Amino acid sequence: MPNEAGAKHINSEVPKDGMTEDDVKLLLGRWLERGGWEVSIAAGREPGPDILARQGSRSWTIEVKGSGSRPQMPTNYFLSALGQILQRMSEDKARYSVAFPDMPQYRRLWARLPGEAKKRTGVTALFVGASGEIYEVR
Secondary structure, three states: OOOOOOOOOOOOOOOOOOOOHHHHHHHHHHHHHHOEEEEEOOOOOOOOOOEEEOOOOOEEEEEEEEOOOOOOHHHHHHHHHHHHHHHHHOOOOOEEEEEEEEOHHHHHHHHHHHHHHHHOOOOEEEEEEOOOOOEEEE
């Protein structure tokens, strides 16, 4: 699976009206399936993790957010995704990630999160381009 730790690419193809949470889920689901993961995606506002992927005994829980329709929404969504993923961290060996459209604002928010917090939790960020490219950043 590609790991673009520290990737600098900012996708310029995100539609002007943004990507919905469901857009991001669909693209991530396809990417995970191509990587050999069995994927369960929560539709709409269904409770539970947005994406739960399994590959043999391995699991990967991913909380997903969309672009939002107002400028302040990505900041609120970012903080919400972090809180949700922390509450789902119940398996010692599982992977945990937050996923967002590949937008400069989300990249800046992730970059501002202290490295020690990322290291201690092991949470990664997945940035999803409108064409389906995925960048995982630690």
